Amino acid sequence: MSAPLLALSAVTKRFGGVTALDHVSFDLAEGELVGLIGPNGAGKTTLLNCLSRLYRLDGGSIRFSGMDIAKLGRHEVARLGVGRTFQVVRPFRSMTARENVAIGALFGSDRARLPPREAFRVADEVIDLVGLGGRGHLLVDELTVPDRRHLEVARALATRPRLLLLDEVMAGLNPSEVAEALEVVKRIHASGIAILVIEHVMQVIVGICPRVVVLHFGKVLLEGDPSTVLKDPRVVEAYLGERYARRVRGSRGDG
Amino acid sequence: MRSRVLGVVTVAAVALFTLLPLTTTDPARAMGLPALLDRSQLRGLTTISMFVVLTSAWNIIGGLAGYPSFGNVAFFGLGAYATALLTDPDHGHLPLGVGLLASPLVPAVVALVVGFPLLRLRGHYFSIATLGTAIAFGEVINNMDFLGGATGLFPPIIRSDLLFYYLMFGAAALTVGVTWWIMRSRLGHGLVAIRENEEAAAVLGVDTTRYKIIAFVVAAALTGLAGGVFAGWNSFVNRDNVFPVDYSVQMILMAVIGGSGTISGPVVGAVGLEALIQLLAGGSGVYTQILLGVLLAVTVIFLPRGVIDFVIGRSRLTLAHFRRSLRQTSV
Ligand SMILES: Nc1ncnc2c1ncn2[C@@H]1O[C@H](COP(=O)(O)OP(=O)(O)OP(=O)(O)O)[C@@H](O)[C@H]1O
Numbered sequence: 104m105s106a107p108l109l110a111l112s113a114v115t116k117r118f119g120g121v122t123a124l125d126h127v128s129f130d131l132a133e134g135e136l137v138g139l140i141g142p143n144g145a146g147k148t149t150l151l152n153c154l155s156r157l158y159r160l161d162g163g164s165i166r167f168s169g170m171d172i173a174k175l176g177r178h179e180v181a182r183l184g185v186g187r188t189f190q191v192v193r194p195f196r197s198m199t200a201r202e203n204v205a206i207g208a209l210f211g212s213d214r215a216r217l218p219p220r221e222a223f224r225v226a227d228e229v230i231d232l233v234g235l236g237g238r239g240h241l242l243v244d245e246l247t248v249p250d251r252r253h254l255e256v257a258r259a260l261a262t263r264p265r266l267l268l269l270d271e272v273m274a275g276l277n278p279s280e281v282a283e284a285l286e287v288v289k290r291i292h293a294s295g296i297a298i299l300v301i302e303h304v305m306q307v308i309v310g311i312c313p314r315v316v317v318l319h320f321g322k323v324l325l326e327g328d329p330s331t332v333l334k335d336p337r338v339v340e341a342y343l344g345e346r347y348a349r350r351v352r353g354s355r356g357d358g
Numbered sequence: 359m360r361s362r363v364l365g366v367v368t369v370a371a372v373a374l375f376t377l378l379p380l381t382t383t384d385p386a387r388a389m390g391l392p393a394l395l396d397r398s399q400l401r402g403l404t405t406i407s408m409f410v411v412l413t414s415a416w417n418i419i420g421g422l423a424g425y426p427s428f429g430n431v432a433f434f435g436l437g438a439y440a441t442a443l444l445t446d447p448d449h450g451h452l453p454l455g456v457g458l459l460a461s462p463l464v465p466a467v468v469a470l471v472v473g474f475p476l477l478r479l480r481g482h483y484f485s486i487a488t489l490g491t492a493i494a495f496g497e498v499i500n501n502m503d504f505l506g507g508a509t510g511l512f513p514p515i516i517r518s519d520l521l522f523y524y525l526m527f528g529a530a531a532l533t534v535g536v537t538w539w540i541m542r543s544r545l546g547h548g549l550v551a552i553r554e555n556e557e558a559a560a561v562l563g564v565d566t567t568r569y570k571i572i573a574f575v576v577a578a579a580l581t582g583l584a585g586g587v588f589a590g591w592n593s594f595v596n597r598d599n600v601f602p603v604d605y606s607v608q609m610i611l612m613a614v615i616g617g618s619g620t621i622s623g624p625v626v627g628a629v630g631l632e633a634l635i636q637l638l639a640g641g642s643g644v645y646t647q648i649l650l651g652v653l654l655a656v657t658v659i660f661l662p663r664g665v666i667d668f669v670i671g672r673s674r675l676t677l678a679h680f681r682r683s684l685r686q687t688s689v
């Protein structure tokens with residue numbers, strides 16, 4: 104078996120007294136699609152920030168493509184092929200949508216890094232791919248809220264990542280928009296890019312991820328295929344609170 | 359279309375400012391051409407060119423990268439001192455050409471060294487730290503005996519207003535050209551990304567530290583070149599005339615009023631404001647200061663992206679626009 108694309112081992116991150124990540128370990132293979140779920144404050148975004156080296160770890164290690172991320176600069180992680188979105192979008196506001204995406208293609212992973220003219224051509228392709236077609240000339244402030252999410256994805260995708268980290272890109276979308284976004288995720292995955300999808304609403308993930316990891320209070324609660332994971336009483340409890348879990352157990356007559 | 363108009367305007371302006379001063383020369387007089395400028399107007403144009411250099415160079419770090427340096431005057435002073443030290447008969451006693459070569463190099467090296475700690479700071483922390491650094495440099499130099507102490511240095515007098523006009527105008531053209539090139543290149547796109555959101559830029563692969571340092575060093579080198587030319591022109595350099603904090607403030611005012619982050623904005627701001635300052639020079643300096651203050655306030659409120667945005671037609675002076683810009687600037 105070949106080495107995994109991404110390997111987390113005992114990843115630990117503290118903020119003062121809060122342990123946001125507590126010995127988190129899991130792997131992700133080349134081209135794999137994994138869901139990361141967990142209730143509010145579970146540590147999902149913190150994990151992403153560690154993966155893209157915005158944070159330094161307090162313990163453990165992250166290896167991407169065999170490289171120890173701790174030894175790299177933020178931009179070097181991106182150049183190795185880690186692309187990400189931000190849960191609270193962070194567009195370049197003075198730029199048009201197209202210019203935002205072109206930044207990804209101008210810099211990005213070592214496979215991307217195109218000269219300006221070609222970067223804009225790639226930006227146009229990516230804009231079509233994520234469903235922003237025809238709106239590339241708009242300034243960020245002129246985009247709708249769902250389109251700003253699409254822009255985050257487009258910008259990350261233009262870096263030609265080997266691993267794409269999506270932080271709740273579907274939160275706040277209506278059902279038809281979610282369906283569209285899921286199509287985009289599937290298309291990206293089909294092109295061979297490994298994806299770690301964070302969603303707070305787990306139903307979103309069930310349909311598309313063969314494997315999910317559940318984070319709770321900074322720890323991996325469990326991981327596996329979504330149907331088994333979502334039925335697990337520990338997961339129900341983490342999400343809905345203990346009282347609800349007891350009621351479910353009670354109504355089934357096994358509590 | 360718009361870019362062609364801009365191109366024509368640029369070429370016309372360069373031609374005008376290259377040829378106009380020639381009418382002051384003796385051969386032109388001999389040919390019977392009218393002198394369209396007098397000595398003091400030529401000196402005025404030299405000073406305007408100097409502020410175009412300072413403002414456009416500031417724009418590279420302050421306007422493009424979004425790191426509002428309040429200490430760029432230090433690079434002007436260092437460039438001036440470098441040239442003065444090399445050309446002063448009591449020191450280097452080298453020709454002006456050699457002295458001028460050092461004027462961008464010394465500030466560039468200094469910017470490289472101080473840039474690493476300074477550019478880790480952001481926003482007003484960065485501004486205050488650069489201001490302090492500039493003041494410290496002035497003080498230290500003022501107390502160094504081999505740099506003439508408080509008396510300063512005296513490069514040999516070269517009586518040619520025309521030479522120094524062309525040198526300063528050339529430095530201005532170079533600065534604008536460098537800005538033009540940067541804005542077209544990967545570097546320029548990276549700098550604007552850093553200004554808009556540094557962490558987002560970093561995760562897209564922009565080497566933010568390196569880019570900020572490059573912007574700072576380039577700005578320092580160009581600012582230093584203006585200092586070097588000034589040293590030769592003025593043939594007297596000390597702390598008070600090449601490290602004035604006013605210059606740091608002035609270049610920011612000019613860039614912001616003209617429109618920072620663009621190529622033409624800082625030029626328009628520098629030319630417009632410095633011309634205005636010179637026209638008002640007969641009166642009291644206090645009125646000039648007040649006028650500059652009012653102009654800044656009016657621009658920031660009504661045209662937060664500078665006069666140039668208004669000229670190009672991207673902003674309009676309406677109340678609706680004012681409300682929108684308030685919302686944008688107050689986030
Ligand atoms: N920069 C920070 N400083 C201090 N505490 C932080 C910081 N970032 C996160 N935390 C804390 O770490 C914990 C995990 O937060 P995180 O944002 O990773 O959760 P999340 O799983 O992304 O939640 P959500 O679903 O709400 O986005 C929370 O307790 C949070 O308050």
Ligand SMILES: [Mg+2]
Pocket residue numbers: 147148149190
């Ligand atoms: Mg989060």
